[in-house]
Amino acid sequence: MNKIRVKSPRLRLDANSYLELHRQVLERDGWRCQVCGSMQRLQVHHLKFRSRSGGDEEQNLITLCTECHERVHRKASGCNVQL
Numbered sequence: 773m774n775k776i777r778v779k780s781p782r783l784r785l786d787a788n789s790y791l792e793l794h795r796q797v798l799e800r801d802g803w804r805c806q807v808c809g810s811m812q813r814l815q816v817h818h819l820k821f822r823s824r825s826g827g828d829e830e831q832n833l834i835t836l837c838t839e840c841h842e843r844v845h846r847k848a849s850g851c852n853v854q855l
């Protein structure tokens with residue numbers, strides 16, 4: 773049975789384990805942006821390209837608020853993940 777056919781290569785985990793992974797990262801980082809310490813509008817950023825060595829592992833993920841996240845992406849194009 774082909775229950776999921778995802779064309780986008782950036783989806784490697786199913787939605788539930790992805791949410792669970794995000795929650796683990798947020799908990800590890802204390803629900804704070806790791807740049808400015810904000811506890812609002814948090815997102816999870818991938819430190820490395822997922823297509824290369826960076827994968828969906830906790831060590832490759834960091835909690836950032838939307839502002840710091842945008843700043844990181846403007847500076848370095850190391851993350852191709854749309855959050």
Ligand SMILES: [Zn+2]
Nearest residue numbers: 805808837840
């Ligand atoms: Zn921040």
Ligand SMILES: [Zn+2]
Nearest residue numbers: 817818851853
């Ligand atoms: Zn990012």
